[in-house]
Amino acid sequence: MNAHSSMMKASRRAILAGLALGIAGCTVGPNYHRPAMTTPADFKEKAGWKPAAPAEAESNQPWWAMYHDDLLDQLERKVEVSNQNLKMAEAQYRSARAEVGISRAALLPTVNLDASAQRSNRGAALAGGSGTTSSAGGTTTGTGSNTTANGGGNGTVYAIAGEASWDVDVWGRIRRTVESDVATAQASAADLAAAKLSAQTALAEDYFQMRAAEAQQQLLAKAASDFSEALQIAKNKLAAGVATEADVATADTQLDTTTTQEIAASLTRAKLEHAIALLIGKTPADLTIPLAEQAPHEVPVVPTDIPSTLLERRPDISGAERRAAAANAQIGVAIAAWFPDISLTGSDGFVSSALGTLFTASTASWSYGAAVAETIFDGGARSAKVTQARANYDVAVAQYRQTALAAFQQVEDDLASLRILEQEAAAADRAVTDARRSEQLTLNQYKTGVADYTAVVTAQTNRLNAEVSALNVLSQRITASVDLVDALGGGWNDTQLPKPGFFYRLPGTTGTTP
Numbered sequence: 001m002n003a004h005s006s007m008m009k010a011s012r013r014a015i016l017a018g019l020a021l022g023i024a025g026c027t028v029g030p031n032y033h034r035p036a037m038t039t040p041a042d043f044k045e046k047a048g049w050k051p052a053a054p055a056e057a058e059s060n061q062p063w064w065a066m067y068h069d070d071l072l073d074q075l076e077r078k079v080e081v082s083n084q085n086l087k088m089a090e091a092q093y094r095s096a097r098a099e100v101g102i103s104r105a106a107l108l109p110t111v112n113l114d115a116s117a118q119r120s121n122r123g124a125a126l127a128g129g130s131g132t133t134s135s136a137g138g139t140t141t142g143t144g145s146n147t148t149a150n151g152g153g154n155g156t157v158y159a160i161a162g163e164a165s166w167d168v169d170v171w172g173r174i175r176r177t178v179e180s181d182v183a184t185a186q187a188s189a190a191d192l193a194a195a196k197l198s199a200q201t202a203l204a205e206d207y208f209q210m211r212a213a214e215a216q217q218q219l220l221a222k223a224a225s226d227f228s229e230a231l232q233i234a235k236n237k238l239a240a241g242v243a244t245e246a247d248v249a250t251a252d253t254q255l256d257t258t259t260t261q262e263i264a265a266s267l268t269r270a271k272l273e274h275a276i277a278l279l280i281g282k283t284p285a286d287l288t289i290p291l292a293e294q295a296p297h298e299v300p301v302v303p304t305d306i307p308s309t310l311l312e313r314r315p316d317i318s319g320a321e322r323r324a325a326a327a328n329a330q331i332g333v334a335i336a337a338w339f340p341d342i343s344l345t346g347s348d349g350f351v352s353s354a355l356g357t358l359f360t361a362s363t364a365s366w367s368y369g370a371a372v373a374e375t376i377f378d379g380g381a382r383s384a385k386v387t388q389a390r391a392n393y394d395v396a397v398a399q400y401r402q403t404a405l406a407a408f409q410q411v412e413d414d415l416a417s418l419r420i421l422e423q424e425a426a427a428a429d430r431a432v433t434d435a436r437r438s439e440q441l442t443l444n445q446y447k448t449g450v451a452d453y454t455a456v457v458t459a460q461t462n463r464l465n466a467e468v469s470a471l472n473v474l475s476q477r478i479t480a481s482v483d484l485v486d487a488l489g490g491g492w493n494d495t496q497l498p499k500p501g502f503f504y505r506l507p508g509t510t511g512t513t514p
Contacts, residue, residue, distance in 0.1 A: 027172030028339070029332020032179075032325045035397045037404055039308045045415035046304060063490050064204055066300040071289070072207050075280055079199045082281025089188075089195040096188035100181045100503040106174045109166035109344075117355075119156040158358050161349025161365070168344060173336035180329035182500045183322045190319030193492050197315065201486040203279045205479050208296055210272035212475035213265050215295030216468060220262035223464045227255040230443070230460065234453060247453035254457055258464070299422075299477045302484045304415065310407055313489035318497060320403040324396040327389070334389040337382045340374040407487065414484035421477045428470035435463035 064076050080086060169175055231251035237243030277287040311317055346368040352358040375382070442459035445451035 026170075027175055027332060028335045029172070029176055030328060032328040034321060035324055035400055037311060037401055039311070039404075040408070042306060043304060043408075043412055043415055045412045045419060063485050064200070066302075067204075067296075068298075069207075069296075072204065075203060075207065075276060076200055078280040079203055080196060083199050083279060084281055086192070086195055086199060089192045093185070093188040093192045096181070096185040097503055100178065100185050103174065103178045103181045104504065106167065107169060107178070109164050112163045113161075114163070114349075115160040117156065117158050119154065121154050155353060157351065157353055158355050159349065159351045160358065161347055161351075163345075163347040165345045166343060168342045170342050171336040171339040173333055176329045176332035176336065180326040180333065182503050183326035183329065185503055186497050187319040187322035187326065189497055190315040190322060190494075193315035193496065194319060197486060197490040197492065199279055200490065201482050203276060204482045204485075206272045206275045206279070208478045208482065209475060210269055210276065210289070211292050211296050212471060212478075213269035213272060214291055215471055217262055217265040217269065218295075219464075219467055219471060220258055220265060223460075223467075224255060224258045224262060227251065227258055227460065230456060231255055233447070242449065243453065250453060250457055254460065295471070296474070296478055299418075299474070299481055301418070302481055302488065304411065304484075304488065307408060307411075310411065310488070311404060312494045313492060314404075314407050314487075315489065315492050317400070317404050317407055318494045320396070320400040322497075324393065324400050327393040327396040331386065331389040331393060334382070334386040337375070337385065340372045343371050343373075345369055345371065410487040411484070414480050414487050417480040418477065418484065421473055421480060425470070425473045425477060428466070428473045431466040432463075432470050435459070435466040439463040 062073075062076065064072055167174070231248070231254075234243055234247045234251040238245065238248050273287065273289050274284040276289065277284045280287070305313075311321075346366075348364075348366045350358050350360075350363045351365060352360070352363040357363060439456075439459040439462070442451055442455050446453060446456045
C-alpha cells in the first residue's frame with residue numbers, strides 16, 4: 001500500500017508539472033487591438049440647425065418616454081417580453097454563451113470513473129489452471145475460486161478504476177479558442193440589443209404612422225362633409241336655374257373621390273395596427289388599438305453627441321467589432337496547429353475476485369504517461385488555414401468599418417431630414433392657411449354668383465391637398481426623430497456588453513442575461 005501511495009504522489013506531481021507547463025506556455029498568434037477608425041469631429045448636418053429645447057428622456061426612463069404617450073409606452077414594454085424575433089436572438093445568445101463553456105472545459109483534465117462487477121462461467125477446457133481429480137463419487141473439475149461437478153468454474157471479478165486525460169495548452173490553442181468564443185458571445189449579446197432596438201423603433205414608427213393615418217381619415221371625413229355641403233349648394237343652384245348639371249356632377253365627383261381616399265386611409269391604419277400586433281407577439285385578432293383623441297403634434301428633438309461616441313453607442317457596431325476580435329483569435333488557433341500537441345494520461349484502479357480484498361495494495365493497478373503528437377506533412381493544409389484565418393480577420397475588420405460608416409450616414413440622413421422637414425413644415429403650415437382663406441373667399445364668391453363652380457372645386461382641392469401635405473410632413477418629422485433615436489443607439493452603450501468573466505459562470509446559476 002505504501003508503494004501505491006508513493007506512485008499516487010508521483011502522479012500528482014506529474015499532473016501539477018503539466019499544469020505549470022500549460023500555464024507558463026506561450027499563446028501564439030497576434031494579440032487583438034481594436035481596428036482604427038477615422039471619425040469626423042462633428043456631424044455635418046448639425047451645422048445651421050440648433051434646436052432650442054432638446055427633448056431627451058430622463059436617465060431612468062426609456063427613450064420613447066420623450067413622446068409622452070402612455071399607450072405607446074405600454075406597447076413598447078410588450079416588445080421585449082413577447083416579440084418572437086427577440087426570443088430567437090436571446091436563444092442564439094444563450095447558445096453562444098454555452099459555446100464558451102464547451103471550449104473552456106478543454107483547459108481542464110477529463111476524468112472518468114468506471115466500476116464493475118462481473119460474474120462468469122467458463123468450461124473446464126477453456127479455464128486456465130483447470131484440473132481433474134478422481135474420487136469414489138466421480139470426477140470433479142475446478143476453475144478459479146469455485147468449482148462445479150462435471151463442469152466449468154464460476155467466478156466474480158470486481159474492478160474500480162479512474163482515468164484522466166489532459167491536453168496541455170502549451171501554445172494557447174485552447175485559450176485562443178475560448179477568446180474567440182467569448183468575443184462571439186459578446187457579439188451575440190450586441191445582436192440581441194440591436195434586435196431589441198430595431199423592434200422598438202419599428203413599433204414606434206408604425207404607431208405614429210397609424211396615428212397619422214387616423215388623422216388623415218378625420219381630415220378626409222371633414223372634407224367629405226364640406227364637399228357634401230358644396231354638393232347641396234350646387235343642387236340648390238341647379239334647382240334655382242343658376243347652376244348647371246355639370247356643376248352638380250363635378251361636386252359629386254369631388255365627394256366620391258374624397259370618400260375613396262378616406263377608405264384608403266382606413267386600410268392603411270388597419271395594416272399598421274396589424275404590424276404592431278406582430279411586433280408585440282400577438283395575432284391581429286388579439287389587438288385593437290382605440291382611436292387617438294388627437295393627432296400627434298409635437299416632434300421631440302433628440303440631442304446628438306460627437307461622432308466618435310457613435311462607435312460605442314451602436315450595438316451593431318459593437319457586434320461587428322467583437323466579431324473582428326473573434327476572427328483575430330482564430331488566427332492564433334490556426335498558428336497553434338504548427339506546434340506539437342502535448343497530452344497527459346493516467347489511470348488508477350483496483351481489480352479483485354473478492355470484494356473484501358478490492359482496496360488492497362496487491363490488487364492495485366495504475367498507469368501514467370505523456371504523449372507528444374506532431375504533424376509532419378499535411379500538404380500545406382495548416383499554411384492555408386493560417387492564410388484563411390488572416391483573410392477572415394480582414395473581412396471582419398472591413399465589415400466593422402463599413403458598419404460604422406453606414407451608421408454615420410444614417411445619422412447624417414436623419415439630421416438632414418429633421419432640419420429640412422422643419423423648414424418644409426413651416427412652409428406647409430403657411431400653405432394651409434392660404435388655401436383655407438382662398439377656399440372661403442372663392443366659396444363666398446360662388447354663392448353670390450361672382451365665381452363659377454370650377455373655381456370652388458379648385459380652391460377646395462387645393463385646401464385639402466395642403467392639409468394632407470402638412471400632415472404627411474408632420475408624420476415624416478416624427479418618424480425621422482424615431483429613426484435618429486435608432487441611429488444613435490437608443491441610449492445603449494458598449495459598457496452594457498457582458499465582460500469575459502461573465503461567461504465563465506455557469507449559465508442559469510449566476511449572472512444575468514444582458
